Amino acid sequence: MVEVVVAMMVLTGTLLGMAGVATLANRQMVAAELMMDRDAVLQMTIEYLRALPYDSVRDGSDVLGGYQMAWTVTPEGPRSKGLIVVTTGPGLEVRPPSETSGIFPDVTDTVSHRILHP
Numbered sequence: 001m002v003e004v005v006v007a008m009m010v011l012t013g014t015l016l017g018m019a020g021v022a023t024l025a026n027r028q029m030v031a032a033e034l035m036m037d038r039d040a041v042l043q044m045t046i047e048y049l050r051a052l053p054y055d056s057v058r059d060g061s062d063v064l065g066g067y068q069m070a071w072t073v074t075p076e077g078p079r080s081k082g083l084i085v086v087t088t089g090p091g092l093e094v095r096p097p098s099e100t101s102g103i104f105p106d107v108t109d110t111v112s113h114r115i116l117h118p
Helices: 002-051
Strands: 060-064 067-077 080-093 102-116
Touching (some): 002 102
Antiparallel strands (some): 060 067, 080 102
C-alpha cells in the first residue's frame, strides 16, 4: 500500500513538472512565431524599397500582415540614402525587472539600413 502511494506521488510530481514545461514551450513557440512574422514583414519592406529605382525611394508607410510599417529616407551622400524603418504591432517586449515582460499588441522596433545607388 505504501509503495502505491509513493508511486502516485512521484507520478503526480512528474506530471506537474511536465505541464509546466509544456506551458513554457508553448509560450516560447508563440513568441518565436511573432518574431519570425515581424522579421519577414521588415525584410519584405526593405526588399521592396531596394527594388525601387534609386530616385523613387521616399518616406512612406504601409500595413503588412497586421504590422504598421513606416520608413524615413535621408540622403547620406551622392550615392547612398539612409533608411529608418519602424515596425509597430504584436510582438515580444522585454521590460525592466520591475515591470512584466511578455507579448504585447503594440511593440515598436526601429531598424536602420542603407540603400546604395547602383
